[in-house]
Amino acid sequence: MATHYEASSTVETTFPFECACGFSGEGSAVGEGYGQSQSGGLFEDHHAESKALDDAEGKAWADAISSVELAPCPSCGQRDGAKWRAWIQSRLLPSLGWGILGGVLGTVGLFLMRQEMDSYPLVVGAASFMTVTALVLGHQVARKRTRSAGVIITAR
Numbered sequence: 377m378a379t380h381y382e383a384s385s386t387v388e389t390t391f392p393f394e395c396a397c398g399f400s401g402e403g404s405a406v407g408e409g410y411g412q413s414q415s416g417g418l419f420e421d422h423h424a425e426s427k428a429l430d431d432a433e434g435k436a437w438a439d440a441i442s443s444v445e446l447a448p449c450p451s452c453g454q455r456d457g458a459k460w461r462a463w464i465q466s467r468l469l470p471s472l473g474w475g476i477l478g479g480v481l482g483t484v485g486l487f488l489m490r491q492e493m494d495s496y497p498l499v500v501g502a503a504s505f506m507t508v509t510a511l512v513l514g515h516q517v518a519r520k521r522t523r524s525a526g527v528i529i530t531a532r
């Protein structure tokens with residue numbers, strides 16, 4: 377019997393912050409993470425519950441640390457462009473996954489509604505793929521921008 381475990385975690389941490397302008401300090405941020413795991417199958421997994429919590433805690437830490445890294449510098453107001461690009465790239469793959477799901481649903485849904493063999497459902501599927509990917513990624517970037525802007529950075 378498979379059991380599904382879910383866990384969420386919130387951490388608050390202080391992390392060193394450095395900027396290309398020479399400013400150095402530290403920032404405090406709150407991070408949130410959500411984890412899940414599955415037990416069951418052939419072997420009973422007694423660690424499934426703690427795995428979900430470990431997963432959630434790991435993501436919460438990564439969320440808090442990246443919020444500090446991506447925060448605007450209190451001295452010059454700049455954000456670290458290279459770190460932003462790396463962060464967006466790390467979010468791209470999961471967003472593409474949602475985009476593919478949206479594209480498949482759009483194609484199949486339209487085909488079922490119209491029951492016609494032409495290329496129109498594929499066009500709509502491609503459009504929904506791009507729309508969903510952009511929406512998911514855009515939402516995450518906007519959320520990260522807001523959260524990182526709220527990070528309090530103090531000079532050392």
Ligand SMILES: [Zn+2]
Pocket residue numbers: 395396397398399449450451452453454
């Ligand atoms: Zn700076």
